[in-house]
Amino acid sequence: SEQDKLERMRRDFVGNVSHELRTPLTVIKGYIETLPSLVSELNATLQKPLASMATQVARMENLIADLLWLAQIETVEGERKENLVDVCALLSTVAEELRFAWPDRDIALQLISVKRILGDERELRSAISNLVVNALKYSATGPVSVKWLDSAVGPVLTVEDEGLGIAAKHIPRLTERFYRVDKSRSQQVGGTGLGLAIVKHVAVSHEAKLLVESQPGEGSCFRLVFPASRCADPDFGD
Ligand SMILES: Nc1ncnc2c1ncn2[C@@H]1O[C@H](COP(=O)(O)OP(=O)(O)OP(=O)(O)O)[C@@H](O)[C@H]1O
Ligand SMILES: [Mg+2]
Incomplete structure (x- = not known):
């Protein structure tokens, strides 16, 4: 059209x-x-x-x-090529790289869902690192928690911080290209506003839902909810 x-x-x-x-x-x-x-x-x-x-x-x-x-x-x-991606290994690698780059920050990993899902490894890596880097960038201190959990609908990736948080009115616009909540603040941490547009795109191409919950001054929680149909393990949900 x-x-x-x-x-x-x-x-x-x-x-x-x-x-x-x-x-x-x-x-x-x-x-x-x-x-x-x-x-x-x-x-x-x-x-x-x-x-x-x-x-x-x-x-x-x-x-x-x-x-x-x-x-x-x-x-x-x-023409995307999808393979079985070991999400647990991917999360461990990304966390390790980021701990190296942010040595004074606490990145806690909890991996208790299926090992592998059907997807594009490069895209998934990019989405994960964008979410975790944001959690680190938009919280001066405090732990960043990354979880790979099971839910009734399918495996869920959760990235949570105790940082600046985001006011409700901004949340629907976060995934727009170049959208940044606070230009002056974002300027200091050098963002361009493309990270969440990339995350959103990866979510759509993996039929996942991107959910955002946040309280200004308390922190944010970003979730990627994948459909159970992408799980490699047949006994998912048992
Ligand atoms: N965990 C978070 N806590 C608070 N604000 C956030 C968080 N993640 C994203 N934001 C807000 O959403 C905006 C958009 O995020 P996005 O990742 O798309 O861009 P960016 O981080 O500014 O730049 P980059 O393209 O380098 O990722 C950020 O500028 C920031 O204001
Ligand atoms: Mg970003």
């Missing part, structure tokens, strides 16, 4: 533009990195702006990587 055609054009456009932005950005990054060695006695006043340029280039690289990834998972819809 016309709607589908427009949507496809938007995706292709975003994908192509993001891709084209990469090359010039790489060139700029190269100059920023080598400049200090080219100018033997680099004027001290130049050091701060150079460091700032490097930071901004890194942010732009992250943004482009997210845009490309989103465009990619949106495009390959029809």
